[in-house]
Amino acid sequence: MKSTLTKKTLIPIIIAVIIIVAVGSYLAVTPRGPPPVKEIKIGAVLSVTGKGAYAAKTLLEGAQMAIDEINAAGGIKSLGGAKLRLIIADSKSDPKTAGIVTEELITREKVAIIWGEYITGPTLVMQDVCEKYGVPNLAIAGSPIITERNLTWSFRTHPHLVYWHEAAFDLFKKLGIKTVAIVTDDSAYGQANRKVYKMMCEKCGIKIVLDETYESGAVDLSPLIRKIEAAHPDALLSAPYLSDAILLIRQMHELNVNIPLIIGMATGFCDCTFWNKTGGLGEYVMGAFAYDDSIPTPENQKFVEAFKKRYGHVPDMHNEWGYTDMYVIKDVLERAGSIKPDAILKALKETDMRAPIGRIKFGPDGQNHEIKGVVCQWLNGSFEVIWPEEIATAKPVYPMPTWKERGA
């Protein structure tokens, strides 16, 4: 047989030679060890769209501000000044989508750490996917269950629902509240709060005189308000979204119904537009949640100043949450000195740092138990901290003056 080098056989040989030379010279020139990390990707799973899309924007404002600060200050020094970059994935407020996008972030983007989801349903799936792949994650959603699942890779920096309730019930004890009406909407959030309210009432020996669930988005809440009035509670415990919160207060005023104390958990009553949208009728209403811009820690004062300079308004709970979580990630990566999951997990467990909200130190369950809830009250159109007393900026007004006394 004739053996000649035809064009057909020559081309693969030439390509093979080029590849061997190129790889060989690359291996010869580059120093030993893994290539240096230039950029660290953080995967953010958030409900950017969908029916729960209210907090993604504010969370990202805080997170992006922190990342810009960290990168401007030289990135992660133990990793050769690597810069942080946020890769945002939209869960569309849907658990199934949350699972898919989390998986994509891990397998395709190869993110070092996952941050996100503030809605309970999608968060649970996000955690499951992270657990499956062994990727560390910081969760945001406020339900207690997030850190009660015995997961290895999941952590939460901020106090959850039960802490907010505990702060509120401490205040109730001081004010001498004996009877309460629990009025929550039919959403998952409303019902989660209802459960905790009932549990806390039992623990504190407070009598529940009314327990009603209403339909979120109702046109008329007057039947509900009439029932609350007829039950004569010392306090009205609720957790309305902004829409229902506005209608509830406006109609309570219209119907001249006076309850000595009205409180909600985060959401509606704590929204910075609540007071204006009720035309000032929201005065004296209380709200319990995780953070307020008046917390007097030096870290917080610095943060609030910088935030105001950048965005032109004071930060809310979600702004601060995004900001703090990015600094926790920075602190963890700095100590881990690697982007290997095991190294990050070890560093997460050893975290002990100060953030605007206070001390960040995780318990064995991944929850930060160092920070308590804050109770605020609308006073002269500003949301003042009234509890715990150590950080209070105003004294609680109880009982609320009646509508007649207020001349409204």
Place this chain on the structure above:
Amino acid sequence: MVVISLELLTKAVISGMVLGGVYSLLAIGLTLITGVMRVMNFAHGDLMMIAMYVTFWLFALFNINPFFSMTLVIPFLFLIGMFIQKFLISPVRTPENQVLITFGLAILLENLALFLWSPDYRSIITPYTTITIHFSHLDVGLIRFLTLIVALVTSFSLHVFVTRTEMGKCIWALAQDPEAAMLVGIDIHKLRLITFGLANALVALAGIFLAQIYYIFPSLGLRFTIIAFIVVILGGFGSVGGALLGSFIIGLTEALGGVFVGIGYKDVMVFIIFILILLFKPSGLFGKIRV
């Protein structure tokens, strides 16, 4: 425990009457469209949402009081109604496709509002929105009370318009038999334009009042479309009196059921009454046309 007292009962009845007033303002426009034109308008609530937003922006940007901006919003919605009839409903012949068109319009309007004005909740606060009227120990919000009065006056005027005026009689003829109406020389195309415009003007009126007692957001339309349909079917298509009575039945059921049974069950009771009436009087309370 909640003690059932005469006082609580009176308060619940008043709440129900006032709510009925709000519903009726919304429903009389729809009863005109469904009864006279046999069109199932699923964009009814969304058109009201547009009226609410126009009212809101006139108030927020130019500080025009809703009671003055009424003179702009009502004609504006009247024109939109004529436009919809001329270019969307009229070219489509079959009722099934007309339903699809109005449904599509509802989705379009909702998403347009979402895109233009964001999903934020808005509310109109004027010095008088917080005024409450006291009748001995009963309290009613001024705007809610006014809504009830306006609803009664509007229903009455509309009734007079349909039964006593030339044009009203033509509209009624159109409702009874479009072909016969055409045979006796009624310009049914023009009349349909005016009817749709009028129905939209009525929903604008509802929107102007609701904007002052409720809050405004892009996806509020469907909820109100459903309420309006329940009321209209209950009262009988095309019957103004039926729409009024239907509204008060629904309003009172919601209020009394909410107070005495449980607020979570109020929709259950509304639908039980709805089904019962349809079982025993399928054409609705005052209806001449079968559902």
